[in-house]
Amino acid sequence: MSSRKPKTVLFRRKREKKTNYAKRLSLLLSRKNRLVVRFTNQRIIAQLVSFTTTGDKVLLGLDSFALKKEGWKHSCKNIPAAYLMGLYFGKVALKNNLEEAIIDTGFKTPQQKGKLYAFLKGAIDSGMKIPHGDESIFPDDARLSGEHIKNHATLLKDKGGSQLAQYLKNNSKLEAITEDITAMRKKLEN
DSSP states (O other): OOOSOOOOOOOHHHHTTOOOHHHHHHHHTTTSOEEEEEEOSSOEEEEEEEOOTTOOEEEEEEETTHHHHTTOOSOSSSHHHHHHHHHHHHHHHHHTTOOBOEEEOTTOOOOTTSHHHHHHHHHHHHTOBOOOOOGGGSOOHHHHTTHHHHHHHHHHHHTTOGGGHHHHHTTOOGGGHHHHHHHHHHHHHO
16 A cells, blocks of 8 residues: 555646636736736737636737738837737727726736836726836837837848848838837827
């Protein structure tokens, strides 16, 4: 007869590192809808999720390719795109009477002044009520307007520009990216 205890098997989603149950419980106790934001290699995915006893229900879901339908010609995964996606998501959420949420980052710890906080700033600027703490976590306006991309593109064009292949393939004019972002921002705010 064996004298060892049987091995405790953790939850499958915890084993696969898909769910942090302690964090999820603290978010659910707030009794607010969760704003789930995930980043892939090509896009930003945002969902507004409500908890029900039968399982989570997605109330609203968008990805950053929705910006292309609105006329966006640049990357759908950088900081300006994250800000515009947050702005667009917030406007759609407000039209559906979804005004309040709490941010759910999953397993990732968000980087200060990074894409997640750019998305969050866009959602807050659209009028959503999302608790966020200090304003110093948000990227500055120069990064939100794409000034860093414009400067980097100028440097790379002088060196040959091979890293700009995706922008060149889409016929994007990086010299005018700040104007494109401003125009898109005005379009989404109206």
